[in-house]
Amino acid sequence: MTTTATSTATTAQEADRAPVVSFRQVSKSYGAVRAVADLNLELHPGETVALLGPNGAGKSSTLDLLLGLRGADTGTVTLFGTTPQHAIEQGRVGAMLQSGGLMEGVKVRELVKLARDLHPRGYPLDDIMDTAGITEIADRMVDKLSGGQEQRVRFALATAGANDLIVLDEPTTGMDVSARQTFWGTMRRQAQQGRTVLFATHYLEEADAIADRVIVLHRGRVLADGTAAEIKARAGARRVTFDLDEPVDHDALHGLPYLTSLTVSNSGSAAGSGRTVRIQSQDADATVHAVYRLGLYPHNLEVAGLGLEQAFIALTTASDQSPATAEEAAR
C-alpha cells in the first residue's frame, strides 16, 4: 500500500515537473514533403508562445502532432508528461484550429453548452459566452455566422473549461480590429492565470505584442527561438535612413558594404532634388562610414533595429540562401 502511494505521489510530482509540451526529434512527412523535420521543442507553464513561419513552414502540422490529430513518423510528442490523447481526455488542453467546420443545425448557445458539458472542468455557460463576446448571438444558428463570429465561437469552444494549455491556429483571422483586441485581452488573462498559450500566426505585430516567446519555424525546423527582441537582434540587420540634398549616384549607393536592401525615394524637400535613402545593412557602422567616404552629406541620419516582420524576412531569406549557416546561427 505504502509503496503504491509513494510511487503514485512520485509519478504525480514528475508529471507536475514535466514540460507542458515536449517534442523530441519529431519528424512528419506527407509523401515526399517533409513538413516537420527532427523538431525539438519544450514549452513551460505560463508561457505565451507565438509560432511564426512562412506558408508551408510546418506550423499547422506541428499543432496537429501536438494535439495527437496526426501521428509522428519518428520521435515523441508528450503533453504534461503523457500522450496528447490522454492529456486531452483529462481536459487539460483547449484548441482552436483553422480546419474543421462547426457543427451545423444548432444554435450558438447549444453548441457552447455541449462543449462545456463535455469538459471535465467546464466553466459556467454565461461566463464562457460573455468572455468570448458571443452573448448577443447566442440564439443564432451556427451556420448563419460571419467569419469573425465563427472565430469567436471557436474561441468559446476552446475556453469552455479550465485548460492548462490553449492551442490556437491563426485565431484572429477574419476578426475585426476591436474583436482582435478583445480576444488578446482575454488570452492575456488566461496566461496570467498560469495557462500556457501557443498560437500560430501570420500577424507579426500580434506575436510582437502578445508573445513572451517567439518560435520561427522554417522548412519544419526551428530557425529561431527567443523573445521578439532576441529574434530581432539575431536577424542582425539594422535599418539606416537618411536624406540627401545632392544628386544621387545609385551605383555608388548599391556598392555600399553590408547592404541587404536599398530604396531611394523623393524626400519631398522644397528644393525638389532631395532624396530619402532607406538601407538595410548587416553592419550599420561600416555602411554609414562608407556613405561619408563617398563624399556624401547625409541629413536626418537614423539607425534602428529591425521590426519583427523585417527580422523574420531576413532570417528566412538567409536560411533559403544558406540553410546550414542560418540554422547554425539560430542555435
Ligand SMILES: Nc1ncnc2c1ncn2[C@@H]1O[C@H](COP(=O)(O)OP(=O)(O)OP(=O)(O)O)[C@@H](O)[C@H]1O
Ligand atoms: N495532408 C497533407 N498532405 C500533403 N501535404 C501536406 C498535408 N498537410 C500539409 N502538407 C504540406 O506540408 C508542408 C507544411 O504544411 P503546414 O500546413 O504544416 O504549414 P503551415 O506553416 O501551417 O502553412 P500555412 O502558413 O500556409 O498555413 C507544406 O508543404 C504542405 O503543403
